Amino acid sequence: MPLSLFLATLGSEPQVVTLALQLLAQKGVEIAEARVIHTAPRSPAIARALADLEGAFKTPPLSRYHLSFELLASPEGLPLSDITTAQEAEATFRAIFGLVRHLKQQGATIHFCVAGGRKIMALYGLAVAQLLFDGRDGLYLLVSEPDFLAERRMLLQPGDPVRLLPVPFIPWTSDAALLADILRYENPLDALRRGGELQRQMERQRKAVFCEHVLTRAEEEVVALLVREGLTNEEIGERLGRSAKTVANQLSSAYAKLADYMAWYDRRVDRHALIAWLHDYYAA
Template sequence: MSGEKKVAREILIATLGTEPQGVTWMLDWLLGQGYPIREVLVLHTQSDVVKSALEKLDLEFGLAQTYPGLSYRREAIHGEAGPILDLASERDAWAFLRTIYRAIRRARQAGQVVHLSLTGGRKTMAVYAMVAAQLLFGEHDRAWHMISDVHWSGSEKRMHPSPSDRFQVVPVPVVRWGDAATVQILLSEVDDPWEAIRRQQEYALQEKMRQRREFWQHYLTPAQREVAELLVREGLDNAAIARRLGKSEHTVANQLTRIYRAFDQWRGLPIGKTGASRAAFIAEFAPLFLNEET
């Protein structure tokens, strides 16, 4: 419909401390690299020392018209007890995690590609922002950090780099906790980061158990499963397993060798480089029998 507002395709989400250049330098670099950023969201605390940085950013995106056609928003961090002045406690950090999680989630729900800047603000912000990214990022989302020799704490605080400024922007690898299906569930259903973490852990455990059952059923023969179950469930040695099953110790030893090779294959280890051991095998598959009656 012609009356619908078109959502910007790529968004920069940036944290802010006392140095507003962290936002504009990053934005300038991204635009210079050809990323079609059309929206900037700045997340910030509400301390007095941050106000001047916000005023400079308001000017850049407002009266100065440095970025015509680019949408700019800023969002203050709130906790259950009110405005967050600084990330000075665990409760403050949790409030920021809720804020950054929901910001990324809104952008992903709107179909935007997220560029997450980890340059500004407290180091705690970067740490918790990465947690949110690990939960919600898609294939095309990116996290960035700036490395610079420029001393922004001086009296001259240029909002844009000059050709002589030595700095570089580096991508920060984000190891996503879940697959695409899991992320879609979080995007559609989970608005709270702590619930998202709980669900992600639950999904990961379920997937691990599925993989263990798959190994047990498809990598082992019925005879090998008999040996493996006595090993894992009861911790029997080779001689005890042999007596229980009416086999020779030599036969049991050979079967365990094949079981461990299958275990290595299942774990993706190179052929001939075994890492399997009795203790590792028991530790991996003991959860299959934890909830069964003995």
């Protein structure tokens, strides 16, 4: 059975991790393991947070979960004490990407709370989720009153003013084969570039299907002249030996087919929309 795993970024407030995990459990999410991403414990605040977490997971209800720590490090293996430079930021991105990539290659379902630690950890967590997550995975923030967090209480009690909010994100693909292609890349920047290439290929294929199979041959001839040269209906008619009315009817049919093809039911599809959508296809 695939692993269902809780992943969390950690700063100086360990209760962010424990509260998020308990709130997930209240939602009926089954978690087998908890992994905590953190910087090197060279500051007293981080060292204390790590120690508090270790203690909390030794007693119920958290002792049911296996706890492990993921130290942020550079590609050379040097631990990151903080994230304040461009080099440290890139190393953080690589580390989070590498961890999630490894887990997804194992078939894990990931519930990722990015409420702890530096804000840049949350931003890179979102970027990695968009690249590697599928429909089973979730991304979350923890929202509470400042006074509540200041209590540093690790366990939930009824009525506590704290909520776990899902973070909306758009996975770049729902196609398992394309996601597997992205998972081949160890460097997140290479994965981003590959993702862009695949998106452009998919978009061009989608436009080719529309022009070559959805439109009739007569409609495609009219559309091609409109998009390539921006001709009027009269000019297109003269070029093709058709009346302007016939051209208008064929374009109207193309607009309706595009709206249906792209599910653009709430927007106007006219010659401007058609040109904008197909410009790069006919320019290639």
